[in-house]
Amino acid sequence: MTYCVGILVRDGLVMIADTRTNAGVDNIATFRKLHLFEKPGGRLVTLATAGNLSVSQSVMSLLSDGVENPETGEIETLMNVPSMFKAAQLVGRAIRQVYAIDGVEMEKRNMTFDVTMLLGGQIGKGQMRLYQVYSAGNAIEATLDTPFLQIGEPKYGKPILDRAISHTTELVEALKLGLISMDSTLKSNLGVGLPIDIVVAKRDALKAQITYRIQEDEPYFRDLRERWSAALRAAHQAIPHPPYADKVL
C-alpha cells in the first residue's frame, strides 16, 4: 500500500509520500515514491507513484530515458516537456507503453495493472498545476474547488483535508495538514510507513523550497502526532453532551 497526497494552494504546492512497499505483510521494503525533476528557475516537476512497484519503476525508467511524442517525433522527458499539461500527457504515454509491454501479460496471469501517479509542478511561464494520472494514462487536475488529490490509501487521511484545506490555505498550514493526513493513515494502515518524503514549492519560484525526508523518531513529526492526538481528545471532550443523554448516562 501507499499514501501520497498533493495539495495545490494559492501560494504553492505540497507533495508528501510514504516509502513503504509490501507484498503481503511479511514482505515489506522501503522505496522512494516521490521524485523531483528540477532545473531551478526553469522548471519544478514532482511525481509521486502508487500501485504495483514493477509498473511504477518501469514508468520512471521510461520517463528518464524519454518517450517519443507521436505528434512531433521528439523524445520527451520531464526535463524538456514545454508545459505541465504536456508533462501529464507524457506520463500517460509512458504508462500506456508499460501496459503494452507488461500489463497485457500481467492480466493474463490475473494480476491487476495497477498504477496511479500525482504529477505536480510548474514549467517556465506556465501555471503551477497538479494532476492525477490513472492506469489508462488519462488524468484529472486539481482545481480551486478541489485543491488536493490523493493516491494509494486515501480514506483515513481524507476527513481532515476535506474539513481544512481550501485554495487560500497558507502553504505552511497545507504542509502541516498534509502531515496530519499522513499521520492518520500511518496509524490505521500498516501498509503505509515511514520515512516520509516531502517536497514544497512556492508558486512562481520554479524550484523546491523544501525537499525533506522524515525519518523514524524525527522529533518534530513525533511532536506533531502527539499534539494532534491530544488536541483531538481535548476537542471531543469540549463538545457538550447530547441533550438526550443528559439525565440518563
Next chain:
Amino acid sequence: MTYCVGILVRDGLVMIADTRTNAGVDNIATFRKLHLFEKPGGRLVTLATAGNLSVSQSVMSLLSDGVENPETGEIETLMNVPSMFKAAQLVGRAIRQVYAIDGVEMEKRNMTFDVTMLLGGQIGKGQMRLYQVYSAGNAIEATLDTPFLQIGEPKYGKPILDRAISHTTELVEALKLGLISMDSTLKSNLGVGLPIDIVVAKRDALKAQITYRIQEDEPYFRDLRERWSAALRAAHQAIPHPPYADKVL
C-alpha cells in the same frame, strides 16, 4: 453504502447506524439498519446491518420467525436465546440459511453475497458483548484491546476512534466519539446519510437508556459537527511550524 459502529466500554454499549441505502447514486432510500430486541430487566440485544439489503432483510425476517438450533431442535430467536454467544451463532445460522436460498443464485448472476452485522448486548446474568458477524456466519468479538467494531464504510471514521476510544472511555464520551466518527463518514461518503439511529445501554441495566433517531437539521448534531470542524482547524493551527519550513515558507 452504510456505516455502523459499535463501541463496548467498561460502562456499557453504544450502537450507531446510518439509514441510507443506495443502488447507484441515483437510487437512494432510507431503511432502518439498527434493530433493538429488548425485554427490560431480561435482555437487551441490538443488531446493525450492512451489505445487500435483500440479504439483510431476509436475515432479519428469519431471526424474527426463528431458526432451528440443530443441536437442541428448538426454534431460537434473539428474544429467547440464552446468551450473547448463542445469539451470535443464531445470527450466523440465519445468514447461512439465506445464503443457501438466495446467495448461491446471486453468485451465479455475478452478484456478491455481501452482508455483515454488528450484534451487541447483554442477556440475563451473562456479560455484555459485541460481535461482528460475517457473510459466512463466522464472528469476531470486541475485546478490552479493541473495544469498537465497524461495518460498511469504516475508514473515514476510524482515525478518531483509533486515537480516542479505550475500554475506560466514559459512556457519554463513547457516544460523542461515535457521532464524530459518523460525521467524518457522512462528510466523505455520499452513500452514508442521515437520519442516524442510536442505541446506548449501560452495563447490567438490561435495557436501553437511549434509543434515538437524529433527523436532518437536528440542532445538537449540527452543533457537534460545527464544533468539531472548528476544533480541528484550531488544532492544526496551534501546532508549531516544521523547523525545516521556518525560514523558507
